[in-house]
Amino acid sequence: MSDANKDFSEFGKKALILAILYLIAFILALIGWANRWVSYASLVVLIVILVFLIIAVGSIGKAGSKLNNEDLRSFRTRIIVAAILVTLGLILATVGYSVIMFTVQTDEPGSSAAIVNYIIFGILLLIGIILLIIGAIFELLAWTDMKGFFRDNLSMFPEDVGKSAQTGSLLCMIGAILTLTFVLAPFGYLLRAIGYFMLMKLKDLE
16 A cells, blocks of 8 residues: 555645646636636646646556556546546637637628638537536546545545545535536636645645
């Protein structure tokens, strides 16, 4: 278990950065409701989160291999797939929606150019939404795996560390559920930020 503890500790250290990034994403998402240009900046933050998340969950994958635990290995795979799908979905949905709104404001509604834009970027928006939904489901499943691991193996950790990690996983899981509502999706970023702050407790295992 000592070798696996090092991997959990590494993840805990990276969880702090992920918590801060998700907090920034939450703030930008709120401002983005009033200013669409800010929403573009939030996409940049989400791409940074994607890259750093892939790096961070590598430690969980290593721990899963050392402990021969399917929940941890499954978490790593599902969370990476989820992050890629959600990020790509947000990019496509944002581009599609923005072009449609720009067309509404600048072109004649019935013009051939406007109709072409509505069709092409409407399809792009729809694909983005579908990817968002699938990605959110994968993320929900991933955090369900992680929460289940800490629930079933609580005795392997100091009580405060295990419970903090279990609660952090639960909050991230709820954050994924909020993504499926779309309207409350920004608050999902906030819950993930709090969740990662709680997962940061794993760094004490070193």
